[in-house]
Amino acid sequence: MVRYKTRYLLCELCVSDQSSLQLLDDRAVFTAVREAVSRAHGDYGAALCSLAFAVKYLNAHTGVVFLRCRKSHYKIFWSALPFITSLESRGQKVPCFFNCLHIGGTIRTCQKFLIRYNSQQLNRMLRYCHNEAERLEVRRAVLSCSLKSLEKEEEEEQYGDEDEEWGEVE
């Protein structure tokens, strides 16, 4: 019953042009992060990159990225992330930066945070709506996700938290 403890970094890719997010894939993020870590921390950083580092998830619509690394030196990874200025994919350079939103021990906690964060974003969007139709759309989205979370909470109360350890078991 021993497992390797990991840290999941939930990051947001901020780009100036939202459509360029479509170009990205796991591979591009992986190489960019690995290069940044080995540039900032030398051979030691490069060695750490070959150990349990992975891009777990990439959402090309919202620009959300999950990075996995070992718990013992996640700070080394994290401190290299601000030095990434662009990602390269399919021969194109996409200028962007990583904004770290959350750091969790399991994917599950990160997922919970992400759901809460995204519903917050919907509330923020409400302010920037220009016409009534858009506003109605966003309002419906806000309502739907809040109802869902209510249902989910009820469900969780019924069944209890069974699968607490959702993280990778090795």
Next chain:
Amino acid sequence: MAVFVDLNICHTTDKKRLQNIIETAAHLGYSTVAVNHVVELQGKKQEIGKPKCVTELFDQFPIVQGKSKPIKVLNRLTVVASEASHFRPTNEFKSYDIIAVFPKTEKLFHAACMSFDVDIICIAVAEKQPFFFKRPPVNGAIDRGVFFEISYVAAIKDSTMRRYTISNALSLMETCKGKNVIVSSGAETALELRGPYDIANLGLLFGLSEGDAKAAVSANCRAVILHGETRKTALGIIHTMKKIQPTAERQEEEEGPVSKRAKTETGGV
């Protein structure tokens, strides 16, 4: 969640770009930003332009991430000085919220720490620091409540600059032991900004401890803003302002926390 502040956003005449930077800062969770005007003093008499009114920038300021308040924008003046005689506080200084000085020589650094009426002393990040930080002036600055600023934009842009930034920051930390340090961006475009938590972690590379690094983007910056506010008041105790309407009975209270507020309310002048 602490209140995060970025006290160095480069002023550009391009209004669209400045708006874009401030919007990104709000998205990242900064509650206050300061727009930086840099002036290099050459002769004894040099005009320092009045700051552009920050309220004209937006019709509606963007809401800060995770809060319900709009972002606050301040004006900041950075004086690049190479001779002590060039630094003369004039009336134009008073129209800025925060005043910073960037000393080029050791003598000037000493003077800036001990006697100049400034809030921030900038540390070179794009070149090797031409002098060592000595204990007495740094301690003097800490006693006076003046803060040292490290800007991280050069470190992001270029690998050589990154070495200078880190080495200069580490040499400062040896002397001041992580006290009275702020970390700010100095961003010229929106993509040069970084999130506050990332910067707090980046502080570890600069030799700050975890608590100090977080204070460098939140609590210390607040102290700088309050220090700048005291310049407009009499020792931070009495604040006078013009009454806009003589018939108005209640004067509007100035912004700031209650604990720092003067106990006696003074009337209009």
